[in-house]
Amino acid sequence: MRLHGLDIARFLAFCGMVLVNFRIAAGVTPGTDTASLLTNALEGRAAALFVVLAGIGLSLGRPDRTTVFRRALFLFVVGLLNLTIFEADILHFYALYFLVAMPFLTASSRALLLAAAGTLLIGLISLLALDYEAHWTWETLEYANFWTLEGFLRHSFFNGWHPVFPWAAFLFLGMWAGRLELSSRRVQAHLVMWGGAAAALATVPAMLVQDPELAELFGTSAIPPGPFYIIAASGSALAVTGLVLALTPMLDKAGLAEWLAAPGRQALSLYAAHILLGMGTLEAMGQLDGALSPAQIFGYSMGFCALSMVAVWFWNLFARRGPLEALMRWSTDRAR
Incomplete structure (x- = not known):
């Protein structure tokens, strides 16, 4: 079902x-303007939605463990290559989420x-200990x-940009949502x-504590990823998914x-392209030194997204399939 x-x-x-x-890469300091506030609201939320949707895809596609492992291996290699130019890569984390999820592919919703x-x-225990x-x-x-081995393990499972614990919870939640009658x-x-x-x-607990360290732990910022961040981002991901499904007709x-769905089917290639x-x-252009204003980087970002839609239309x-999607399918089929 698609x-x-x-x-x-x-x-x-x-x-x-x-x-x-793009705002992080350009070194733009957020302000109080509309563009900054909107981008602030998306920090840690857009990526969480991406992972939840990946989990939904796992449940709907019902791939076997061998296929999931091969896809994870492909994403891990591509992610490590991407890490050499972009330190906030999420693809190698995706690979780890898939590996952690493999034993649960046929598990019950509960x-x-x-x-x-x-x-x-x-x-949470890791954050405290x-x-x-x-x-x-x-x-x-x-x-x-x-x-290094210690740095890689710590970054991947604890304090990296999207560590397995607790970010893999988004994938499990998506797998659960994929079992629902989404239509x-x-x-x-x-x-x-x-x-x-x-x-x-999920935003309430941080308002009730006065201690700065507790406020950080109880907050909904993605760094550090405390429990209420996971709850808040999970909630927003499910809400957006339900709303978009309802508006699609x-x-x-x-x-x-x-026009909007086609680039979504080639998100892996577009991620590399961005x-x-x-x-x-x-x-x-020499614009990675904070020279752009929040409004300018916002406009550049939206222009890139619009251009992505047009590029996908021509590619199709x-x-x-997108180039990376086709390469992943080819490598998986060849291995089989």
Whole structure:
């Protein structure tokens, strides 16, 4: 079963990641303008939506463990290559999420929710027991000793950009959501209602504590990824998914659904393109030193997203899949 609304949601998640990543890459200091506030709201949310949608895809596609392992291996290799030019890569984390999820591919819905809760609990215990700031230089957002065994394991599972604990909870939650009747209007309404409620309620605990360290732990910022961040981002991801699914018939009637869904089906290729071409262009223009205003980087980001839609339309005249999607399919089939 393929729901075009999921592809549209994936493209929206990609656009959110572009807004956040381009601002970070360009060294733009957030302000109080509308562009800054919107981008601030997407930090840690767009990427979480991406992972939740990946989990939904696992449940809907029902791949066997061998296929998931081969896809994970492909993403891990591509992610490590990407790490050499973009330190906030998420692809190698995706690979680790898939490996952690492999034993749960045929698990019950209840087991998936328990796995999400367990992942969240391990992440919380790690935050309380370990030094989250180890290896980080926050002023430059650089992580030392990543290419050592200790640094790699700490970064991947504890204090990297998207560590397995607790970020894999998003994948488990998506796998659970993928078991629902997502084409049902009732289910879509429940996702919007309960997801929105979770996102809103998760912001309350931080308002009730006065201690700065506790406020950070109880907050909904992605760094560090405390339990209420996971709840808030999970809620917003489910709410957006339900809302987009509900709006897809109207978008289809307006002739917009396929335009928005097509780039969502090639999100892996577009993710690579936004680093190689989008950030590469910024670097060639000498705009990675904070010279751009928040409004300018916002406009550049939205322009790149619009250009991505057009590029995918032209690409689809000659090929059905994006280049990286085709390469992953080819490598998986060849291995088989």
